Amino acid sequence: MTPMFTGPVPQDPATTDLSFAELGLSKPIVESLAAIGFEHPTPIQTQVIPKALEGLDIVGLAQTGSGKTAAFGLPMAEHLLHGKGVRGLIMCPTREIALQTEAFLEVVGKDHKLETVCLIGGVSLGPQAQKLRRHPDIVVATPGRLWDHYERKNLKLDRVEKLVLDEADHMLDLGFLPQIFRVLEVLPAERQTMMFSATMPSSIENLAKRFMRSPEMVDLRPETRTAEGIDHRLYLVEPDNTRACLVAIAAEEKGSMLVFLRRKVDADWACRQLELEGHPVERIHSGRSQKQRVKALQGLRQGEHRILLATDIAARGIDIPIIEHIVNFGMPDTVEDYVHRAGRTARGALRGTVSTIATWQDKEAIRLVEKAIGEKLPRCVAKNVEPAVERKTTIRGRQKIRRRLT
Numbered sequence: 001m002t003p004m005f006t007g008p009v010p011q012d013p014a015t016t017d018l019s020f021a022e023l024g025l026s027k028p029i030v031e032s033l034a035a036i037g038f039e040h041p042t043p044i045q046t047q048v049i050p051k052a053l054e055g056l057d058i059v060g061l062a063q064t065g066s067g068k069t070a071a072f073g074l075p076m077a078e079h080l081l082h083g084k085g086v087r088g089l090i091m092c093p094t095r096e097i098a099l100q101t102e103a104f105l106e107v108v109g110k111d112h113k114l115e116t117v118c119l120i121g122g123v124s125l126g127p128q129a130q131k132l133r134r135h136p137d138i139v140v141a142t143p144g145r146l147w148d149h150y151e152r153k154n155l156k157l158d159r160v161e162k163l164v165l166d167e168a169d170h171m172l173d174l175g176f177l178p179q180i181f182r183v184l185e186v187l188p189a190e191r192q193t194m195m196f197s198a199t200m201p202s203s204i205e206n207l208a209k210r211f212m213r214s215p216e217m218v219d220l221r222p223e224t225r226t227a228e229g230i231d232h233r234l235y236l237v238e239p240d241n242t243r244a245c246l247v248a249i250a251a252e253e254k255g256s257m258l259v260f261l262r263r264k265v266d267a268d269w270a271c272r273q274l275e276l277e278g279h280p281v282e283r284i285h286s287g288r289s290q291k292q293r294v295k296a297l298q299g300l301r302q303g304e305h306r307i308l309l310a311t312d313i314a315a316r317g318i319d320i321p322i323i324e325h326i327v328n329f330g331m332p333d334t335v336e337d338y339v340h341r342a343g344r345t346a347r348g349a350l351r352g353t354v355s356t357i358a359t360w361q362d363k364e365a366i367r368l369v370e371k372a373i374g375e376k377l378p379r380c381v382a383k384n385v386e387p388a389v390e391r392k393t394t395i396r397g398r399q400k401i402r403r404r405l406t
Helices: 027-035 043-053 068-079 095-108 125-132 143-151 168-173 177-186 202-211 239-252 264-276 290-301 335-342 360-373
Strands: 058-061 088-091 116-119 138-141 162-165 192-197 216-219 230-236 257-261 281-284 307-311 325-329 352-358 389-393 399-404
Touching: 027 068, 027 095, 043 058, 043 068, 043 192, 043 216, 058 068, 068 088, 068 095, 068 162, 068 192, 088 143, 088 177, 095 116, 095 138, 095 290, 116 125, 116 143, 125 143, 138 143, 143 177, 168 177, 168 192, 168 202, 177 202, 192 202, 230 360, 239 264, 239 325, 239 352, 257 264, 264 281, 264 307, 281 290, 290 307, 325 335, 335 352, 335 360, 352 360
Parallel strands: 058 192, 058 216, 088 138, 088 162, 116 138, 162 192, 230 352, 257 307, 257 325, 281 307, 325 352
Antiparallel strands: 389 399
């Protein structure tokens, strides 16, 4: 399987002063981490790894990009030895996250000669079944494809010792709960279970109560504030001008750019239009093949193109070390989504910008974001794009122009 990264694995810059050896990891594992640029653990790694090495069940609450993969992957690589069938199982919501997890485990599990197989949709079942016949030690999978193989008797799950549910809330959002339940019902009762989630809705609580044994809680959810090095910009336009605004922002801003869009059709349109404008651009969404997605991500990391267009689901979990500009093509659904997206720029001592294209209908969402981050989003006007005017509905239901939003 092609790794999602081509150089050192990017580690979250918010690391601690501890060493990985101090967390109880063996010398071969520590050396393999040093070889890929991991010198100090992140906060979640510091709290999770010692507990995981003790064999405790863990519920970890943290955002994507906090270092969760290493937090569960390192103890798994430490405990498992090659040659006894599938004993480690990791379920992920998307193909991208599964591939990144597999690539990481291939690096840190090398000294233990651990074999890892990734089971994801969008590729043929046959080659995956062939790899399963070699009795891998760890399986990384999306729930739907995992259950497909189990029903076809391509793999056995009766020896699983370590289970990880990564981004559990996202898996539930995608409708994977039935498949997750089926898998959990067939796993050995005596196992270690680690579940990671950005949020803690009742569905996640119920999952933990039903299938985990007195789990340790590690809550490192960030406050709803963004980094100090971020310049926020709000472009309020009429609904018919949102696309023109995106084109104008792409022309004005230089450097790497990640654009979040809700719909595939918008991503496809933006890719065509920005290419016509002369911008090196690529896109990822559910309609793109796995090969195309991997190529798009690698191209951005290697500087082959500077703009990546991504739908919300496709962008979840992708890790790109340096992004100078974030663009929201439409207001994010929640304050947490806004903060999470913003966290992909201005990492470490670097600065970054977050530009949001919105309409007057987003007034309440804008207010909530401004309240959460503790500052007013500066209003900006894109070149040759008229700013919006705000409408207010009167008692008689008639709309009137109250004032310009900028």
